[in-house]
Amino acid sequence: MQLQKEQELPIDIHTNKLLDWLISRRVCKQEWQENILTVREKINNAIQDMPAVEEITQLLAGTYINYFHCLQIIELLKETESDSKNIFGRYSSQRMKDWQEVVKLYEKDNVFLAEAAQLLIRNVNYEVPSLKKQIAKCQQTQEECNRKEEEYAKNAIQLKEKFYETCKQLGIEGVNIRKELVSLLNDLPDIFSRVTERMMDLNSAREYYVEFLNFTLKRDDIKQICVPLIGHLIEKGNTTTYEWRTGTVPEVVEGSQPKVPLDMDNGQSSCVPDDQIDFGSDGIDFGDDQSSSTLNGDFVHVDKIDFDDGEQAISLDDGGEINWDISVETSGISDLAEVSESVTDKGGGDSVRVARGSDALTLLDNPETRSLFLNELMELKGFLSQRIVEMKTEGDVLLSSQFQEAPATVQLQTADEVQKMLDMVTDILTQMTNVRMKHLCLISDSPKYVDRLTESLRQKLEQSEKMELSKQAVMERRKTILEDQRQLEPKLDLIIKKTKILQKQIEDTISKQYKNRPVNIMGGISVM
Known part of the structure; x- marks a missing residue:
């Protein structure tokens, strides 16, 4: 009874200890690896001469031939080599003899069991985890x-949207970028004309500012020093810088605006005369015919102006705003903007007032006076904004002791009226400082800016195209990896299936050697 109970007790063997367990219990010999070399050599020779049977072909295809496979091959050869069986029941076929010899060498000292144990350990610890790792990767x-x-x-x-958003801000389509940018300069005269017309709306705001400062500062020259450029634009319009500087109208204006070359084909700078936008180089005669003829041949030659504004690049931020930190040096203009002088004709006639260089530019065309104009608008806006805040905190201005002696134009202004003035100033300031206007002014002031802005916009499209190419490359890579996974998954299923079969075969073989006691190989493929 006790012996029967012992035979029913299972033998549990851990997978990693299986080979050591077989050697320690003398089921296999320590030097089994030396004997297995002979067996593998016999198998390789026997495989060379095999019948064209589908079952045998599938059995030998892509697998490691072990002892149990050899038994299956012999069973299949019994059918294919049945004609070679003699009267004593033995096979005279060399194929059968080769595989029978392989089986005998395997069974000697249980070499097959040691090899099967090693193969099981390798599959469980290395092959299966490696395939799973590759699939997970x-x-x-x-x-x-x-x-x-x-x-x-x-x-x-996003890059394409930024490109079209910037083009929309500039008012171009973005097809022939450089040509469209340069053509925008045709809009500048109309814009400056509209701004000049709106200047009359600022007369009340400027007068209010002048009266307020005159009352608070008690100075006689307030009208001359208080936003003088705005006053000049209100009174005389967008005159030449010469008239603003000297107070007199020039009789002759020598053109000094640089030309912006344009290559219609590739958008690069060129010197093709037909593609240039000429801002005028001939003298404009504001006097009589006699003055013009007197100056014949005596105009001072004006060279091409180099608006070298350094190597600063256009920066379009992620938010769609444009970094305007770009300096436009006007050294060329300064060199040419010699003090506009009176030119005497050769005949000894009266002198003629000639505006040349930057003096020949209108106030809004000239970068320096345009910047001064914007500063004065900001000054006027700041004053009006502060007055609105003070009015709301002071209450009734008439009751304020500090304004009892102020002029009526100062005392009678209400917060609503000042707000209307502020709105007009803000509107003009917005027209002069919006994104499109800033670009137009920079294009007008610096031909190099056109190239940099064109390149900046092109880079947006190029980057967008690169992103599309990268996307396609990633898609191709994903397809390749997916195909690799599809090839690995069947291999993993196959090796798991064969490893389970091998584990079962080893358990049955060990069980026979221990009087059919149940054998369990722990931690094997079944737990993976």
């Missing part, structure tokens, strides 16, 4: 590819 790579594909697609769309 493929899945991870596919997820990364999906993420990158979305990012590239998103970035491509």
Whole structure:
């Protein structure tokens, strides 16, 4: 009874200890690896001469031939080599003899069991985990590819949207960028004309500012020093810088605005005369015919002006705003803007007032006076904004002791009226400082700016195209990885299936050697 109970007790063997367990219990010998070399050599020779049977072909294809496979091959050869069986029941076929010899060498000292144990350990510890790791890596790579594909697609769309948004701000279509940018200069005269017409609306605001400062500062020259350029534009319009500087109208204006060359084909700078936008180089005669003829041949030659504004690049921020930190040096203009002088004709006639260089530019065309104009608008806006705040905190201005002696134009102004003045100033300031206007002024002031802005816009499109190419490359990689995964998964299923079969065969073999006691190989493929 006790012996029967012992035979029913299972033998539990851990997979990693299986080979050591077989050697320690003398089921296999320590030097089994030396004997297995002979067996492998016999198998390799026997494989060379095999019948064209589908079952045998499938059995030998892509697998490691072990002892149990050899038994199956012999069973299949019994059918294919049945004609070679003699009267004593033995096979005269060399194929059968080769495989029978392989089986005998395997069974000697249980070499087959040691080899099967080693193969099981290798499959469980290395082959299966390696395939699973490769499949997991493929899945991870596919997820990364999906993420990158979305990012590239998103970035491509954002870059293209920024390009079209900037083009919309500039008022161009973005087909022939440089040509369209230069053609925008045709809009500047109309814009300056509209701004000049609006200046009359600022007369009340400037008068209010002058009266307020005159009352508070008690100075006689307030009208001359209080936003004088705005006063000049209100009174005389967008005159030449010469008239603003000297107070007299020039009789002759020598053109000094640089030309912006334009290549219609590739958008690069060229010197083709037909493609240039000429801002005028001939003298404009504001006097009589006699004055013009007197100056014949005596005009001072004006060279091409170099608006070298350094190497600063256009910066389009992610938010769609444009970094205007660009300096436009006007050294060329300064050199040419010699003090506009009176020119005497050769006949000894009266002198003629000639505006040349920067003096020949209108106030809004001239970068320096335009900047001064914007500063004065900001000054006037700041004053009106502060007065609105003070009015709301002071209450009734008439009751304020400090304004009892102020002029009626100061005392009678209400917060609503001052707000209307502020709105007019803000509106003109917005017209002069919006994105499109800033670009137009920079294009007019510096031909190099056109090239940099064109290149900046082109880079947006190029980057968008690169993102699209990167997206396609990631998609191709994802497809390749997916195909690799599809090839690995059947291999993993196959090796797991064969490893389970091998584990079962080893358990049955050990069980027979221990009087059919149940054998369990622990930690094997079944737990993976």
